[in-house]
Amino acid sequence: MCVTDHNPNPANQHPSANGNGTRRSSVSPDTVLNLEQGDPAVFEPYWKKMGDKCTMVISGSQWMSYISDFNNTCWFLEPELEGAVRRLHRTVGNAVVDDDRHIVVGTGSTQLYQAALYALTSPVDLSRSVSCLPLLTTRHIQMRRTISVQGFTDGQYTTITAPVDQEIMYFTFSKSTGHAGSRIGWAIVKDKEIAIKMSKFVELSSLGVSKDSQQRAAKIMGVICDGYQNCKAKNSELFFEHCQKLMAQRWERLREVVERNEFFSLPKYPKEYCLFSGEFNEPHPAFAWLKCEEDIDLEKFLRGCIKVQGRSGRKFGTDQKYVRISMLSKDEVFDQFLERLPTVKAISNGY
Amino acid sequence: MCVTDHNPNPANQHPSANGNGTRRSSVSPDTVLNLEQGDPAVFEPYWKKMGDKCTMVISGSQWMSYISDFNNTCWFLEPELEGAVRRLHRTVGNAVVDDDRHIVVGTGSTQLYQAALYALTSPVDLSRSVSCLPLLTTRHIQMRRTISVQGFTDGQYTTITAPVDQEIMYFTFSKSTGHAGSRIGWAIVKDKEIAIKMSKFVELSSLGVSKDSQQRAAKIMGVICDGYQNCKAKNSELFFEHCQKLMAQRWERLREVVERNEFFSLPKYPKEYCLFSGEFNEPHPAFAWLKCEEDIDLEKFLRGCIKVQGRSGRKFGTDQKYVRISMLSKDEVFDQFLERLPTVKAISNGY
Numbered sequence A, B: 001m002c003v004t005d006h007n008p009n010p011a012n013q014h015p016s017a018n019g020n021g022t023r024r025s026s027v028s029p030d031t032v033l034n035l036e037q038g039d040p041a042v043f044e045p046y047w048k049k050m051g052d053k054c055t056m057v058i059s060g061s062q063w064m065s066y067i068s069d070f071n072n073t074c075w076f077l078e079p080e081l082e083g084a085v086r087r088l089h090r091t092v093g094n095a096v097v098d099d100d101r102h103i104v105v106g107t108g109s110t111q112l113y114q115a116a117l118y119a120l121t122s123p124v125d126l127s128r129s130v131s132c133l134p135l136l137t138t139r140h141i142q143m144r145r146t147i148s149v150q151g152f153t154d155g156q157y158t159t160i161t162a163p164v165d166q167e168i169m170y171f172t173f174s175k176s177t178g179h180a181g182s183r184i185g186w187a188i189v190k191d192k193e194i195a196i197k198m199s200k201f202v203e204l205s206s207l208g209v210s211k212d213s214q215q216r217a218a219k220i221m222g223v224i225c226d227g228y229q230n231c232k233a234k235n236s237e238l239f240f241e242h243c244q245k246l247m248a249q250r251w252e253r254l255r256e257v258v259e260r261n262e263f264f265s266l267p268k269y270p271k272e273y274c275l276f277s278g279e280f281n282e283p284h285p286a287f288a289w290l291k292c293e294e295d296i297d298l299e300k301f302l303r304g305c306i307k308v309q310g311r312s313g314r315k316f317g318t319d320q321k322y323v324r325i326s327m328l329s330k331d332e333v334f335d336q337f338l339e340r341l342p343t344v345k346a347i348s349n350g351y
Helices: A041-049 A079-092 A108-121 A132-148 A173-177 A192-206 A211-229 A239-259 A298-306 A331-343 B041-049 B079-092 B108-121 B132-148 B173-177 B192-206 B211-229 B239-259 B298-306 B331-343
Strands: A056-058 A102-107 A149-152 A168-172 A184-189 A272-274 A279-281 A287-292 A322-326 A344-346 B056-058 B102-107 B149-152 B168-172 B184-189 B272-274 B279-281 B287-292 B322-326 B344-346
Touching: A041 A239, A041 A331, A056 A211, A079 A102, A079 A184, A079 A211, A102 A108, A102 A192, A102 B192, A108 A168, A108 A184, A108 A192, A108 B192, A168 A173, A173 A184, A173 A211, A184 A192, A184 A211, A192 B102, A192 B108, A192 B192, A211 A239, A211 B211, A239 A287, A239 A331, A287 A298, A298 A322, A298 A331, A331 A344, B041 B239, B041 B331, B056 B211, B079 B102, B079 B184, B079 B211, B102 B108, B102 B192, B108 B168, B108 B173, B108 B184, B108 B192, B168 B173, B173 B184, B173 B211, B184 B192, B184 B211, B211 B239, B239 B287, B239 B331, B287 B298, B298 B322, B298 B331, B331 B344
Parallel strands: A149 A168, B149 B168
Antiparallel strands: A056 B056, A102 A184, A168 A184, A272 A279, A287 A322, B102 B184, B168 B184, B272 B279, B287 B322
C-alpha cells in the first residue's frame, strides 16, 4: 500500500495530458506534474526580464527562400546562425570551432542524431575509391567514429574542463537557452564528407530547417555573447552565470529533500575545475536520476502516489527502480514536486 | 553542335551554386538560372507591398515550450495555426475541414509525406484487435488508402472544382504563400489513428515543428483571409487573385516563346469552372514540363547551351527529353529565361 499525506487518487487522465508548460499557469495539488520531457520552462523568467533585447521583428517578405547559401557545406544554414554558433562556442570555450570545422543545422538535435547515424553508416562513394583498400579503411574509420559522436549541453549544467574536440559534436538550442519550441540544433563536424552527408539527411527529411527559428536563435545567442563582452554587465545578468546559480539552487533543494527520505537517493558528482567560471564546480545536470532503495517500479509508484510523471530507467536500458526527473520545469512545478516528495511515507511491494 | 546567340560556354561552377534566391539580386547574362527547385521567389514583391500587415514581433520569452497542447491529436500543433488552417480552407473552399478532421503539422510537406507513409505501413495495434479479421480488414483499407493520399497546392495554380475530401491531404506553406524558408506543411486527416501515427512520426523525426514558424504562418494566413472578408479590399490586393493573374501572365509569355520555337512544346490544360474565382480558368501549375521534339538529354542541353538548370524527366521516371522548369523564380530570372530560350537555334545529336 502506498501511504501519502497527499491526495492518493491515481490520475485518470493521461499522465502527460498537461505539459505544465507555458500556456497553462495554474499548478494545484491535484495537477499531474510532468517531469518527463525536460521542457526547459525554468529559463523563461530570465528571458522575460531581458525585455526587448531579444525581440525579433520579421517582416512578411523576409526569409522566404529555401536556400541560404549553396556554397556552404550545409546549403540551408543561415550565415547569421553559423556566425552566432562559432561566437557562442568561442565565448563559452566548450568546443573547438576552428574555421575548418563544418556546422550543420537540424530541426532539433533529434534530427541531427539521426543525420549522424545516416552519415556514419551510409556507403562510401565507390566511384571515388580506386581500390577496395581505401574504401575499407574509410569504413573502418567511420565505424570508430561512432564512438566519438557526443551530444553536449552548455555551461549551466556541466563543468567545462577543456574545449571538446570530437569528430561530431551536437548541441541543442532547447537545452542551451531554453527555446525548445524553436527546434534548433547544430552539429560541429570535422570531416567535410560527413558534414555533406548529414546535410543531405536533413534535406531529405525536411528540406532544411526553419529560417525564422535560425534567425531567432542567432539573435538570442548574440545577446548572450554581447553580455560577456560588455564590461558593465552584472554577473547576475549574464545568462550562464544566472542559470548555473539557478540549477545549483534546485539541486541543493532536491538533495536536501532526498537526504531526509530513506527511500530515495541521488547520484553524487565530483567537483571539477571549470575553465569558464574559473571555479571548482559540481555538475548540475538537466535531469536527476532518482533511485528507490526498494525494488519497485518507481515511475508507476510516483505517478500513482504523488502524481509525478518521470521517465522509467527501463526506457534507458537500466532498472525500473530508477526514474529520470526533469530539473528544468517552471518554478511552481518544481516547488510542488519538492512538497510532494516527502509525503511518501511507506512503499509496499504492491507497486 | 549547339548554336546559340548566347555565350555558349558551359558553366564551370556547380549549376546550382547560386540559388537565384532573395539574398543575391544581380542576374547577368552569365548567371546560371536555377529553375530546378521551385523556390517561390515570385511572391516576395507582394509581401513587400503588404508592408507591416504581416510583420511578426516575437519576444525573447515566447513559444519556448516543446508542447502546444497535449489534448490535441498532434500535441505540437499551435492552436493558432490550427485555427488559421481551417479558416484558410473554408475561405478558399479547396478542401473539406469539418471539425472531425485532424490537422497534423510538419516541417514542410516533405516530412508529412514520410509521416503518411509511416502511418499507412506501420502495423495495426494487435492488442486492439480481438481476432485476425478486423486486423486484416484494417490493413486492407489502409493499403487502399495509400491511393487516396494526395498533395495539393492552392488556388493560384489550379482550378477549384469542388472541396476535396480525401483520407489524407497535405498542403505546403511554401507553395501556398511563398514562405518556403519557414518549412511549414500541414495534413488534413480523416482517421484519428492515422493522424496519431503521423504525429508520432514527426515527434520521432524532429520532436515537433518550429513554433516561431507555425505562428508566422498563422499570422500570414490570417492576413490573407482578412482580405477576403474585407469588403473594401481591391481585387488586385487579394492574395490569390494577385497570384492567379501573375501565374497566368507568366504562362502566357512562356507559351508565346515556346510556340515560336520548333524544338519545344508544352502540355495543354483544359479550362474548368473554378468555384473560388467563379470563372472558367486554365490551371497555371508551379512547374512547366518543357518537352523537346528531338531525342536529346534536355536537362544537359539547356544547362550547356543557355545556362538554364531544370530537372530532368528521368528523375520523375519519364523521358530525358522532358525538363521540369520552375515557374516561381523571381522576375529577373524568369525574364532572363524567356530571353535565352529563343536563342537556341539548332540541336545536334551530340547532346
